[in-house]
Amino acid sequence: MYKCCYELDIELPEGYKENALSIWNNLYEKEGVTVKTNRETHPELFEPLGEMADWLVPTCRILNNVPETHGTGVMHYANNNHGYYPGKGEWVKVDAGLNIPLFDLDGIITRWWDQDEPDDLGPYDFYMDRDKINHTKFTEVDHFEITTKPVLFRLGKWHLGDAPGYTKRRAMMSFSCKMTIDWDNWVNAWKKTGKLIER
């Protein structure tokens, strides 16, 4: 199987991070915990990806939460709860994405997991019951520290940003692939561009 995260050799234009955080600031009051915007309103957020942006849905998120509070510090996988795939239902999984870190280096490691047992689990289970993780068996299949480069990010597999006790907000652009694009397809598409950095 492919690894669950790959850095991309993409340069961000000067001011990209500041612009994204400014958009987040403007939308936070209205949108709350999860800030979304789209390609039509903010094409500049997609521009560093060039033609590869066409593999993504137009909706993107600007994450800026404390990981263990409302964020990605709890085991989860991504589903269609932000309307990426109109008309397809909330429980459709979002398999593949691309993240652009907007945070200062924080040493947080993202880990991806396989279930060890065939437990009947939903994507929100570990948010709703914070003790459940202690009674569910997983095997880690990959881990990676996102630092300064954009990364391909496997969204549709159990993962978390391992940040116990971390109290600061962690900002990141999160783009999602179109519904029919699975993780392997996404990795292969980027390998062909020559911009994927192998691990």
Add this chain to the structure above:
Amino acid sequence: MYKSCYEVDIKLPDDYVDKAMKAFDERLPKAYKDRAPDAHIDEYPELFEIFGDMKGWFAPKVRLLNHTPNELGTTAPHFDVNEHWQYEDMDRFIKIEASLNVPLFAPEGVRTFWYQQKNPDVIHPYDFWEGKEYEMRVVDEFEITNKPVLFRTGIWHAVQKSDSKRTMLSFSARYGIDWDTFVNCWKDSGLLIER
């Protein structure tokens, strides 16, 4: 990436075909007109017993295929979604990412092909059935013969055209189980045959 099909070393009891055909005959009148019949584990537990301890990895419904690929429409690229409500009370367009197929037909040389998109086209899961075409790249091919197989149902795939009836049971992995997890759990069981 893993391959899209692996044989597994599961022995079928002598009367398994009879049980499967009995279920097919009983369930056919209750099937949706445009879909193969299916059977629930509560009513047909004997169909699931071949998996032993691995039974828990499956959704409670098995699809009962007894059609030619041409009849079933599987000769056009498609991926499987929750149209048999394998994931009860959930959305229709959830992908069935992984399955285990039990062939009950005589091998006839028909291969299955798996594909990736070459371009970022917006494709509806049923587009190919409606005659639309998109550029695809073959990423794996395999002929199912007489062993049960792990079968990647959640990416584009198509069966070669054939007028031979292919009787097969298709068990869907539980909601949330991705292909890599499914392959890994069968590797751990020692039953997966590497290719």
